Amino acid sequence: MNASCVCFSRTCILILSIIFPCVDCFRKDLFSTKTSYHWIYDLDQHVPQDEYMKTEISGQSCQAIYTSALIRHGARYPSLKDIRSMSELHGKLLRYKVDKKLNFLTNWKNPYPEAKEKGLVKLGEVEQYHLGLRIRRKLFSLFENNLGNVKFVSSSTSRTKDSLQAFYKGFNGNVDEAKNVQYGIDDEILRFHTKCKRFLESVENNKTHTKEYRKFKSESHAVNLTAAVAKRLEVDDLNITTGDLKLLYFLCPFEIIISNKEDWCHILTDEEKEIMEYHYDLKQYWKKAYGHSVIPKMACPMVKKLFSDLDNAIKNQKQEERDPSVGSFFFGHVETLAPVYAALGLFNDTVPLLAKNFEQQRNRLFRASHILPFSANIVLILYDCHSNHDAGGDNRFAMKLYVNEKVKKFPGCKEDACWYDEVRERVSSHVDHCEFDRFCGMTDHAHTAHEEL
Numbered sequence: 001m002n003a004s005c006v007c008f009s010r011t012c013i014l015i016l017s018i019i020f021p022c023v024d025c026f027r028k029d030l031f032s033t034k035t036s037y038h039w040i041y042d043l044d045q046h047v048p049q050d051e052y053m054k055t056e057i058s059g060q061s062c063q064a065i066y067t068s069a070l071i072r073h074g075a076r077y078p079s080l081k082d083i084r085s086m087s088e089l090h091g092k093l094l095r096y097k098v099d100k101k102l103n104f105l106t107n108w109k110n111p112y113p114e115a116k117e118k119g120l121v122k123l124g125e126v127e128q129y130h131l132g133l134r135i136r137r138k139l140f141s142l143f144e145n146n147l148g149n150v151k152f153v154s155s156s157t158s159r160t161k162d163s164l165q166a167f168y169k170g171f172n173g174n175v176d177e178a179k180n181v182q183y184g185i186d187d188e189i190l191r192f193h194t195k196c197k198r199f200l201e202s203v204e205n206n207k208t209h210t211k212e213y214r215k216f217k218s219e220s221h222a223v224n225l226t227a228a229v230a231k232r233l234e235v236d237d238l239n240i241t242t243g244d245l246k247l248l249y250f251l252c253p254f255e256i257i258i259s260n261k262e263d264w265c266h267i268l269t270d271e272e273k274e275i276m277e278y279h280y281d282l283k284q285y286w287k288k289a290y291g292h293s294v295i296p297k298m299a300c301p302m303v304k305k306l307f308s309d310l311d312n313a314i315k316n317q318k319q320e321e322r323d324p325s326v327g328s329f330f331f332g333h334v335e336t337l338a339p340v341y342a343a344l345g346l347f348n349d350t351v352p353l354l355a356k357n358f359e360q361q362r363n364r365l366f367r368a369s370h371i372l373p374f375s376a377n378i379v380l381i382l383y384d385c386h387s388n389h390d391a392g393g394d395n396r397f398a399m400k401l402y403v404n405e406k407v408k409k410f411p412g413c414k415e416d417a418c419w420y421d422e423v424r425e426r427v428s429s430h431v432d433h434c435e436f437d438r439f440c441g442m443t444d445h446a447h448t449a450h451e452e453l
């Protein structure tokens, strides 16, 4: 028996239901960077007002004084390339005898307009709106009477700008004013990867660099998967390519996110989706995070911005400067967040992700579905612990890090909250010695960056 409680106003009723064996169930937290935030964040959990306002460190109580956050845009439409490949795959499957489970293919029409490629979708807006609402609530006292003292910055794409607007609607709680949110556009800090020639040469446009990702296609997990899927679709004589598998994997989340249907979701089993998930984690890991030392280094403009905003808040608190800001929110991409994770040393598995270690890495830290879904977010909160300082302690300011609204211990720190000076020391090479132009070299027209996710 399964018991749950539903409340209408102040009356609660207990609902008892018998659990049926689930026939068509499948997991939704396995879709790599195409996972909706709502599939990894439990929306039913209670959000206490001012949840993030206070923290303790070494027995001292501290009060939040500033927050800076980096947020990936919300769920979006597929890219133009994917939209077209989806139609091609559909046509290819229709020409073959396919399993009854795929009867829907006869009537399926590609529902994704090319003109909307990569545009924010409704669910993406909803993700951002609710995130704005929750962050406001969790730091209610910080923002109260201070809504004008929060900075918003987006990258230049429409999906990030639209995410910012949707977030602000929830954050501000006033739909009309949301139209007038003032914000900056800054690709230097939010799309640094497009401007770093050294990265483009050594990683982005270097095929050798993604050898683990490509090698995985000939590992037995992937080979068996291809064979199993061909058999299931009864298309043995059709060569299922890795490109086809990619679409069979990603058509599912797009369909749920955009059309609220799940016809494409029953072609791969959960175990097979986990194999695809690993395949794409290999790509993200090597190209966007821990694969090359250039990646964390090129993130320095963003890391520097996040921490210099905290530095300024400290100066302000010590009355060395007068800047009434209480927060800054930045809206970027997987290509912004993943290199920042690497710069901060987060989700850094002791053993690297390799084509041959899928089994060993089943519990890996670097799992895009959990750390880089749509609307993924890194929130830094600065705390003033003046009672510690007043009592003669060396430290006055502390900080806490939240990833996707879960507290994340900063590498090297003993408690969830960490003295700011310790963290600041650890990121000093990124903040105080960020020589992006010298390190990256200037981009020229011969080098083009791929588009962001």
Ligand SMILES: *[C@@H]1O[C@H](CO)[C@@H](O)[C@H](O)[C@H]1NC(C)=O
Pocket: 201, 202, 203, 206, 207, 208, 209
């Ligand atoms: C390409 O990647 C490989 C493997 O990471 C590396 O050895 C090689 O130096 C890279 N090439 C360039 C031009 O950076």
Ligand SMILES: *[C@@H]1O[C@H](CO)[C@@H](O)[C@H](O)[C@H]1NC(C)=O
Pocket: 220, 221, 224
């Ligand atoms: C792949 O299939 C072969 C042949 O059936 C089998 O021996 C092997 O264990 C399978 N590999 C995996 C990883 O399932």
Ligand SMILES: *[C@@H]1O[C@H](CO)[C@@H](O)[C@H](O)[C@H]1NC(C)=O
Pocket: 237, 238, 239
């Ligand atoms: C599939 O690949 C096999 C071996 O590479 C080839 O003999 C066969 O003609 C291909 N089938 C199709 C439909 O392309």
Ligand SMILES: *[C@@H]1O[C@H](CO)[C@@H](O)[C@H](O)[C@H]1NC(C)=O
Pocket: 296, 342, 343, 344, 345, 348, 349, 350, 351
């Ligand atoms: C990631 O972890 C490896 C192995 O523990 C370590 O050698 C490396 O320095 C770490 N990288 C970063 C950027 O923290």
